Amino acid sequence: MGNGMRISMGEEFATLDFNSSRLEKRFVKTMETLAGQPERSIWFCSKNRAEAKAIYRMLSNDNLDREEIVRSHREATIQRIVESEKTILEIQDTTGLNYNRQKKREGIGYISENTLGVDLHSSLAVTTDGITLGLLYQMAYNRPYPKEGTEKLASKYARPLEEKESFRWVKTLRESMKGIPKGVHIVNVCDREGDIYELIDEASNESQRFLIRIIHNRKTVGNEKILDEIREKPCMGEVKTKIPRDSRAGVKEREAILQIRYCNFAIRRPANLKRYSNIKAFHEVNVIYIKEVPQDSAIEPIEWFLMTNEPVDDVREAYEKAQWYMQRWKIERFHHVLKTGCAVEKLQERSMDKTTTLVLMYSIIAAAIMNMTHIARIHPELPCTLCFEEEEWKVLYCTANKTKTAPEKPYTIGEAVTYLSWLGGPKRAPSDGPPGVKTIWIGLTKLYILLSYMEWLP
Numbered sequence: 001m002g003n004g005m006r007i008s009m010g011e012e013f014a015t016l017d018f019n020s021s022r023l024e025k026r027f028v029k030t031m032e033t034l035a036g037q038p039e040r041s042i043w044f045c046s047k048n049r050a051e052a053k054a055i056y057r058m059l060s061n062d063n064l065d066r067e068e069i070v071r072s073h074r075e076a077t078i079q080r081i082v083e084s085e086k087t088i089l090e091i092q093d094t095t096g097l098n099y100n101r102q103k104k105r106e107g108i109g110y111i112s113e114n115t116l117g118v119d120l121h122s123s124l125a126v127t128t129d130g131i132t133l134g135l136l137y138q139m140a141y142n143r144p145y146p147k148e149g150t151e152k153l154a155s156k157y158a159r160p161l162e163e164k165e166s167f168r169w170v171k172t173l174r175e176s177m178k179g180i181p182k183g184v185h186i187v188n189v190c191d192r193e194g195d196i197y198e199l200i201d202e203a204s205n206e207s208q209r210f211l212i213r214i215i216h217n218r219k220t221v222g223n224e225k226i227l228d229e230i231r232e233k234p235c236m237g238e239v240k241t242k243i244p245r246d247s248r249a250g251v252k253e254r255e256a257i258l259q260i261r262y263c264n265f266a267i268r269r270p271a272n273l274k275r276y277s278n279i280k281a282f283h284e285v286n287v288i289y290i291k292e293v294p295q296d297s298a299i300e301p302i303e304w305f306l307m308t309n310e311p312v313d314d315v316r317e318a319y320e321k322a323q324w325y326m327q328r329w330k331i332e333r334f335h336h337v338l339k340t341g342c343a344v345e346k347l348q349e350r351s352m353d354k355t356t357t358l359v360l361m362y363s364i365i366a367a368a369i370m371n372m373t374h375i376a377r378i379h380p381e382l383p384c385t386l387c388f389e390e391e392e393w394k395v396l397y398c399t400a401n402k403t404k405t406a407p408e409k410p411y412t413i414g415e416a417v418t419y420l421s422w423l424g425g426p427k428r429a430p431s432d433g434p435p436g437v438k439t440i441w442i443g444l445t446k447l448y449i450l451l452s453y454m455e456w457l458p
Contacts, residue, residue, distance in 0.1 A: 009028050009031035009032050009035065009364075010028055011076070012031075012072075012073065012076050012364070012368075013027065013028050013031070013069075013072045013073070013076070014072075014076070015071075015072050015075050015076075016028070016068065016069070016072040017068060017072075018063045018064065018065060018068060019063060020063055023058065023061060023063055023064065026054060026055075026058050027058065027064070027069075030055050030058060030361075031361060031364070031365070033045055033046060033047075033051065033055070034361060034362065034365060035365045035368065035444075035448070036444070036445065036448030036449070036451075036452065037445045037448060037449065038341055038342040038343070038362060038365050038366075038369075038441060038444075038445070039340075039341055039342060039343045039441070039445065040343075040445075041346070041348070042055050042056065047452060059349070059354050059357065059358070060354070064357065066356070066357050066360060069357070069360055069361070069364075070135070070137070070138065070360065073134060073135060073364050074134075074135070074136060074137075074179065075179070076134060077125055077133055077134030077135060077136060078136075078179055078180060078181075080125075080133040080134060081125055081133055081180070081184060081186075082181060082184065084127055084131075084133065086127050086128060086129075086185075087127075087128050087185045087186075087187065087324075088125055088126070088127060088128075088133070088184065088185065088186045088187070089125075089126045089127070089128060089186075089187055089189045089211075089324055089327055089328075090123055090124075090125060090136055090173075090176050090177075090186050090187065090188045090189065091123070091124045091125075091126055091189045091190075091327065091328055091330060091331045092121065092122065092123040092124070092137075092169065092172045092173075092176070092188070092189070092190060092194070092331070093121070093122065093190075093191060093193075093328075093331045093332070093335070094119055094120065094121045094122075094168065094193070095119070095120050095122075095335040095338075095339070096111040096112070096115070096117055096118075096119050096120070097111075097117045097118050097119075097120055097339070097344060097345050097359065098111070098115055098116075098117045098345055099116050099117045099118070099345065099355075100114075100115050100116045100117065102116070102348070103116060105349070105350060105351065105352060105355070106350060106351040106352065106353075107351055107352035107353060108142075108352055109142030109143050109144050109145075109352070110142055110143045110144075110145060110146045111142055111143075112146070113146045114146065117142065117345075118140050118141070118142045118352060118355070118356060118359075119140070119141055119142055119165075120138065120139075120140050120359060120363075121138070121139050121140075121141070121168045121172060122135060122137070122138045122331065122334070122363065123135065123136040123137040123138065123172050123175075123176040124136070124330060124331050124334055124367065125186075126327050126330050126331075128323070128324055128327065129378050130327055130330065130374050130377075130378060131371060131374050131375050131378060131379075132330060132334070132367050132370040132371045132374060133367075133371065134364070134367050134371075135363055135364060135367055136175075136176040137172050137175040137176045138360055138363060139168060139171070139172065139175075140352075140356040140359065141165070141168070142352075161196075161198050166193070166196055169190060169193070169194045169196060169199050170196075170198055170199050170202050173188055173199060173202060173203060173208065173210075174202070176188070177206070177208060185209070186208070186209065187209040187210065187211050187308075187310065187324065188203060188208060188209065188210045188211070189210075189211045189212075189324065189325065189327070189328050190210070190211075190212045190213070191212075191213050191328060192212075192213045192214070192215035193215075194212050194213075195212050195213065195214055195215045195216055195307070197218075197267075197269060197270055197273060197279070198273070198279065199212070200212075200267075200283055200285070200307075200309075201269075201279050201280055201283065203309065204280070204283050204309060205280070209308070209309060209310055210307075210308060210309060211306060211307075211308045211310065211321055211324055211325060212306070212307045212308070213304060213305065213306055213307075213325065213328075214226070214227065214287070214305040214306065214307050218267045218268075218270075219267070219268055220265050220266055220267055220268060221266045221267075221268050221282050222266075224265075226265050226267065226287050227305055229263065229265070230261055230262075230263050230287050230289045230305070231289065233261040233263060233289070234261075235259045235260070235261060236260055236261055236262065236315055236318075237259075237260050237315035237318075237319075238257055238258065238259055238260070238293075239257070239258045239260060239315070239319050240255060240256070240257050240258075241255070241256055241258060241319075242254070242255055242256070243255075243256045243292075243302065244326070244329070254296075254299070256292050256293070256295070256301075256302065257292065257293040257295070258290050258291065258292055258293070258302065258319070258322070259290070259291045259292075259293060260288070260289070260290060260315050260318050260319055260322075261288070261289040261291075261318075262286060262287065262288045262289070262312050262315075262318040263286070263287055264284060264285070264286050264287075264312075265284070265285055265286075265287055266282045266283070266284050267282060267283055267284075267285055268281060268282045269281050269282060283309075284309075285307050285308065285309055286307070286308050286309070286310065286311070286312040287305065287306070287307050288304075288305070288306040288307075288308070288312060288318045288321055288322065289304070289305055289306075290302060290303070290304040290305075290306065290322045291303050291304075304322065304325065306321055306322065306325055308321055330370070330374075333370065333437060334363075334366055334367065334370060336437070337366040337369055337370060337437050337441065338359075338362060338363060338366045340438070341366065341369065341437065341438065341441040342362040342365060342366055344358070344359050344362050347359070369437060369440060369441050369444065370437060371387075372387045372413070372417065372440065373417065373435070373436070373437050373440045375387075375413060376413045376414050376416070376417035376434070377434045379413070380412055380413060380414025380415075380417075381412055381414065382412065382413045382414075383410045383411075383412060383413065384410050384411055384412060384413045384415065384416035385410045386413055387413060387416070388416060390410075391451065392447065392451065393410055393411070393416060394406035394407070395447065395450055395451060395454065396416060396419050396420065396423075396447055397411065397419060399419075399423065399446075399447070399450060400418075400419035400420075400422045400423060401419070417434075417435060417440060418435070419443075420435070420439070420440050420443030420444060420447065421435035421439045421440065421443055422443070423442070423443035423446045423447060424438075424439040424440060424441070424442035424443030424444075424446070425439050425442065425443075
């Protein structure tokens, strides 16, 4: 499969084993059905009433093992990781799925004081140039009852990490690295919520790499504070770069000048962890300070403090780590595709068990859509057969170009995504830039409706 991930799921779940070949075939067929119209309900995306009923029976089958789905997809993802022969960013983050209007759903819990739903923590494998390769791990959790006020700090510190919600960061690191062949360079990337000493300790003890955005002004063994110290360092170099657009904030892509500072520190174990003899008293880390030179008073400049156990010996290596961190937005985009493109917050299942299984299935579909979108941007010259079967790319060409004559040979993935964008919206001007994920999933939906309709033609 190379760098690609087919929306057709046959190869993706080649190692799937439910101890029932019939159930395995139904699962693969269901994944293809859901991928065809990911934003629509099971009833609407099914070909007929019989298929919809078959999918619901599958979801109620006790042999439908969520962990087996994860394992099979992980194997395919790891294969893509190995084939990429690149540094891989293992990006993890949490999003909340709101099911507040479905109070009677079996197993429903709270994600905040007044909101019913489930928190979803995912680990996404992404290349340093931005291609999504798949999920490495996903966990769903919630609380059986709402939190009663703010937990006292002393009580919070007294509990072991395994009893805290923040344990998800360490657990995901452990689970994501299982089965990864030796010699594969994987860097765990976290936002400020992942800035916990136990994660740093776990990664360092297991010879795993991390890149974390700092929130805590940690003390060194010399009793200095790392953020205070690095702020006082002179600028070690400047880099001119492009900052991607932020559609949520309404900020366009812009050129920016980044000042770079970096320093090595020996950070010490927090006082509340001293009773744990298995957690090391200090760890050496490299801290990178990225600060944008203000040019427009209307735009808040970038200011990042990053911490890593990757080598940082010069400005080039420091900036490289900043570029890696910029890829963290891919998991934000993944959550957007999952909620908007796959509409997982509209699922109407009667139990949370079935809901989280379906969310996992849609998560794999969301990763596939992102894979196709970004591989077309970065490697547009690759063949479209990476993501489409012969019938699919021929129908796509004819529909997009309004012709009855299909090409004899496959075209490029870049051209395929352009054709999908024509199905997903009006033809774009070159100045509009490459099509986004939303346009692609709309185009895919229309393509699979056409393919479904063609099966009924004589």
